[in-house]
Amino acid sequence: MVDKEGHRRWWKPVHWVKVRRFVQAIALLAFIVLFVWSRRGGWPAGVVNAPMRLDPLAMLGHLLASRTFLAGSALALIIVGLTLLLGRVWCGWLCPLGTLLDWIPLRKWDNRQPEISSKWRSTKYGLLLTLLTAAVFTNLTLLVFDPLTILFRTLSTALWPAVDQIVTGAETMLYGIPFLQSAVGAFDRLVRPVALPIEPALYRYTFLYAGVFLGVLALNLVAPRFWCRYLCPLGALLGLLSKFSLVQRTVTDRCTQCNVCARACPTGTIDRQKDYASDPGECTMCLECLAACPADAISFPVRIPRPDWNAYDPNRRHLLASLGASLAGVGLFQSNLLSSRDHSHLIRPPGARENGLLHKCIRCGECNRACPTSAIQPAVVEAGLEGLWTPVLVPRAGYCDYSCNACGQVCPVQAIPPLSLDEKRERVIGKAYIDENRCIAWADATDCIVCEEMCPVPEKAIVLEEVEVPTSDGELVTVQRPRVVRERCIGCGICEYKCPVNGEAAIRVFVPSDECGVEWF
Amino acid sequence: MTDYSRRKFLYRAAASLGALTGGWLLTGCGKEETPTQIAATATPHPTATLPLGAKEPASVTPLPASATPAATPAPSAAASPASSLSRPELVVARGGDPEEMVRQALTALGGMERFVTRGDDVIVKPNICVAYHTYEYAATTNPWVVGALVRLALEAGARRVRVMDYPFGGSAEQAYVKSGIEEQVKKAGGQMEVMTKFKFVDADIPAGVDLQRCKIYDDVLKADVVIDVPIAKHHGLARLTLGMKNLMGVIYDRPAMHRNLGQRLADLSSRVQPTLTVVDAVRMLMNHGPTGGNLDDVKQVDTVIASGDLVAADSFAATLFDLHPEDLAYVKAGASMGLGRSDLDALKIEEITVGG
Numbered sequence: 034m035v036d037k038e039g040h041r042r043w044w045k046p047v048h049w050v051k052v053r054r055f056v057q058a059i060a061l062l063a064f065i066v067l068f069v070w071s072r073r074g075g076w077p078a079g080v081v082n083a084p085m086r087l088d089p090l091a092m093l094g095h096l097l098a099s100r101t102f103l104a105g106s107a108l109a110l111i112i113v114g115l116t117l118l119l120g121r122v123w124c125g126w127l128c129p130l131g132t133l134l135d136w137i138p139l140r141k142w143d144n145r146q147p148e149i150s151s152k153w154r155s156t157k158y159g160l161l162l163t164l165l166t167a168a169v170f171t172n173l174t175l176l177v178f179d180p181l182t183i184l185f186r187t188l189s190t191a192l193w194p195a196v197d198q199i200v201t202g203a204e205t206m207l208y209g210i211p212f213l214q215s216a217v218g219a220f221d222r223l224v225r226p227v228a229l230p231i232e233p234a235l236y237r238y239t240f241l242y243a244g245v246f247l248g249v250l251a252l253n254l255v256a257p258r259f260w261c262r263y264l265c266p267l268g269a270l271l272g273l274l275s276k277f278s279l280v281q282r283t284v285t286d287r288c289t290q291c292n293v294c295a296r297a298c299p300t301g302t303i304d305r306q307k308d309y310a311s312d313p314g315e316c317t318m319c320l321e322c323l324a325a326c327p328a329d330a331i332s333f334p335v336r337i338p339r340p341d342w343n344a345y346d347p348n349r350r351h352l353l354a355s356l357g358a359s360l361a362g363v364g365l366f367q368s369n370l371l372s373s374r375d376h377s378h379l380i381r382p383p384g385a386r387e388n389g390l391l392h393k394c395i396r397c398g399e400c401n402r403a404c405p406t407s408a409i410q411p412a413v414v415e416a417g418l419e420g421l422w423t424p425v426l427v428p429r430a431g432y433c434d435y436s437c438n439a440c441g442q443v444c445p446v447q448a449i450p451p452l453s454l455d456e457k458r459e460r461v462i463g464k465a466y467i468d469e470n471r472c473i474a475w476a477d478a479t480d481c482i483v484c485e486e487m488c489p490v491p492e493k494a495i496v497l498e499e500v501e502v503p504t505s506d507g508e509l510v511t512v513q514r515p516r517v518v519r520e521r522c523i524g525c526g527i528c529e530y531k532c533p534v535n536g537e538a539a540i541r542v543f544v545p546s547d548e549c550g551v552e553w554f
Numbered sequence: 555m556t557d558y559s560r561r562k563f564l565y566r567a568a569a570s571l572g573a574l575t576g577g578w579l580l581t582g583c584g585k586e587e588t589p590t591q592i593a594a595t596a597t598p599h600p601t602a603t604l605p606l607g608a609k610e611p612a613s614v615t616p617l618p619a620s621a622t623p624a625a626t627p628a629p630s631a632a633a634s635p636a637s638s639l640s641r642p643e644l645v646v647a648r649g650g651d652p653e654e655m656v657r658q659a660l661t662a663l664g665g666m667e668r669f670v671t672r673g674d675d676v677i678v679k680p681n682i683c684v685a686y687h688t689y690e691y692a693a694t695t696n697p698w699v700v701g702a703l704v705r706l707a708l709e710a711g712a713r714r715v716r717v718m719d720y721p722f723g724g725s726a727e728q729a730y731v732k733s734g735i736e737e738q739v740k741k742a743g744g745q746m747e748v749m750t751k752f753k754f755v756d757a758d759i760p761a762g763v764d765l766q767r768c769k770i771y772d773d774v775l776k777a778d779v780v781i782d783v784p785i786a787k788h789h790g791l792a793r794l795t796l797g798m799k800n801l802m803g804v805i806y807d808r809p810a811m812h813r814n815l816g817q818r819l820a821d822l823s824s825r826v827q828p829t830l831t832v833v834d835a836v837r838m839l840m841n842h843g844p845t846g847g848n849l850d851d852v853k854q855v856d857t858v859i860a861s862g863d864l865v866a867a868d869s870f871a872a873t874l875f876d877l878h879p880e881d882l883a884y885v886k887a888g889a890s891m892g893l894g895r896s897d898l899d900a901l902k903i904e905e906i907t908v909g910g
Binding site (some may be wrong): 207479482497 | 573686722726729749750755813844845851
């Protein structure tokens with residue numbers, strides 16, 4: 034390309050697009066690497082939870098709902114500053130979910146031009162305003178729509194476990210071939226326990242988590258980056274900030290109205306009716322238009338922003354509607370039975386119950402990932418809709434490891450308090466109860482004692498009592514029966530996890546009943 | 555990239571998948587033959603009454619190369635057969651630094667060369683059952699005892715020495731560090747290996763009375779020498795966990811073992827057959843085992859028991875807790891299966907005192 038003075042230009046606009054794609058790939062890679070090493074034993078907690086603390090929506094929501102400011106969440110100001118300077122570069126250049134949506138456009142299956150009214154763009158603003166007003170009423174449920182939490186949860190509860198299963202299956206199969214055994218062993222030492230777990234990580238409702246993610250991807254069939262255009266509440270927040278950004282896209286009078294830029298724009302914000310101008314609140318600064326323009330008519334100058342309000346942008350009516358929606362939602366949640374009386378198996382990570390988890394948890398799923406036994410899982414039924422995807426300990430999936438305090442360390446907002454290992458070991462998260470109808474020592478009159486053996490409490494919260502009982506043949510036998518010493522039990526759940534009775538364990542952890550489960554504000 | 559069409563890709567994918575499944579089927583079928591035959595002919599008491607500790611391959615592999623005579627009468631000393639008659643069958647070392655006790659006990663037993671020959675692949679199996687406490691709490695084997703064995707095995711010419719266990723509480727990596735064993739093993743030149751799921755392979759236990767088949771760690775089955783290094787401690791069901799109980803760490807389905815535990819442990823021992831057993835009784839956990847966590851339950855007795863006979867080592871260790879060997883169901887079962895001897899009075903025992 035030759036510029037006005039006739040010099041050969043080595044830097045062409047298309048190079049900007051290449052730089053952006055490179056940055057996107059690096060950012061996605063960094064996100065995944067941090068995800069992989071957020072398992073306990075990986076990198077320091079302050080490093081691995083950095084992406085969540087970069088997220089202005091989650092941090093603002095937490096600030097409003099918990100009414101506490103955490104120094105760590107100031108990291109989000111980097112993204113706020115970047116947005117005020119350059120617009121929605123987070124969405125176009127950094128967001129890992131956005132990158133995946135770019136990489137999996139699904140346009141080959143549906144070549145129609147999207148015919149969606151731009152009115153629908155206000156959906157995301159509605160979501161944002163409802164989220165923020167609900168946060169003022171201490172509710173953070175809508176953060177399940179935050180793009181980072183969606184991606185992180187999908188990775189930890191669906192994608193990674195599935196990858197692990199496939200790798201284990203392949204390893205087991207290839208290990209059967211004698212000459213491959215040492216190679217398989219070497220490969221395994223390479224990936225385990227660094228990237229994949231030794232014990233398979235098993236999650237409930239994996240199809241649900243995967244389904245949400247696939248749904249977001251599938252919306253690309255309707256329009257490219259459908260999620261970012263119409264739904265993403267983080268995009269909405271950054272969009273509002275972008276109206277005031279210093280660098281904004283402008284079209285010069287060299288424009289020949291060829292419509293190439295409008296077709297190249299992945300968010301469809303370039304408007305033919307407005308002389309191919311775009312809305313800075315919708316523009317992700319991806320620079321595809323710059324590269325596509327044959328007339329060199331697009332520039333991104335620095336200038337004092339003059340915010341322009343569109344029909345779909347939030348107005349007073351939206352705000353009032355959101356306020357009404359969040360009030361109604363909070364009212365319904367409060368009148369739900371679950372908010373006054375816990376589900377019997379709503380076992381929270383150590384210290385989280387008494388810490389007011391519901392008003393602090395940003396649903397990011399860092400604790401799910403950090404938990405080395407996969408005991409911490411996103412709640413689907415136990416905590417009701419209000420507590421959707423907040424952490425719940427599922428002892429049949431894993432136990433709270435007596436040598437671990439990773440969840441509290443990794444939580445970016447201290448919804449799970451950062452307890453020292455000694456503090457955590459004494460924190461009661463539940464109480465174990467024996468089901469005498471099914472316990473081997475009663476039902477089969479046979480010794481088992483696995484629960485007693487596993488109990489990590491130094492004095493043993495499960496003790497054995499020798500009793501003489503008749504078998505079905507009437508013969509007297511001595512059996513060691515387990516008994517839970519309630520005041521020693523911390524509810525770690527290793528007894529339930531290891532109980533050899535198939536299906537539901539014969540010893541189960543229930544929520545502690547000697548304290549009120551709900552906190553009023 | 556356009557010439558690499560979808561059709562081509564699918565063809566290649568199908569071909570490689572076919573090759574893989576073909577290979578798998580071929581090897582899979584070959585493997586399936588032997589177990590079913592053995593299972594069909596498995597009798598409760600076959601001739602495999604091999605005394606533990608004889609310098610025999612630790613695993614009974616179907617390969618003809620390793621199928622050395624199974625009924626060696628007494629521990630046949632590979633290094634110096636002349637002095638084998640005067641040699642003790644069990645050595646108890648007392649009163650010194652753990653490393654020195656191991657070293658002197660092994661010397662009294664005839665040297666590590668009696669158990670490890672040049673080029674052997676050695677696996678040391680300590681008890682690293684939980685990642686909860688440091689070694690002072692006596693829930694895991696003393697790190698210096700493990701380190702000394704690694705060093706002795708390497709001095710005897712072992713090709714490599716690996717140390718492994720599969721903790722039931724906490725992860726292996728953490729347990730290895732917390733117990734202090736990783737540090738001592740690495741210092742001694744050995745390797746810590748994290749046991750991985752797919753290496754637990756179905757293995758037949760031809761001599762098994764109650765347990766004829768279970769998933770055992772393949773490397774343990776294939777190793778030339780397995781050294782069993784339990785810590786002597788309390789256990790609710792087995793009363794004590796010692797050498798035979800420690801072997802539970804190499805199998806996958808442990809809850810299944812708890813029914814008829816004593817016999818099943820003996821059955822498992824008949825298959826794994828450690829060449830050497832060293833019971834760490836430097837610190838013994840007297841109560842609230844196997845997990846521990848209270849220093850008041852720990853009794854320091856500064857003792858190490860070494861023997862080629864697993865049953866004998868466990869029998870002697872039982873006496874440290876004022877128990878009779880036959881009080882332990884697995885010792886009783888092991889002795890009756892001929893895996894070793896529990897008649898301590900008839901056993902040639904050497905007790906040595908190591909200067910502190």
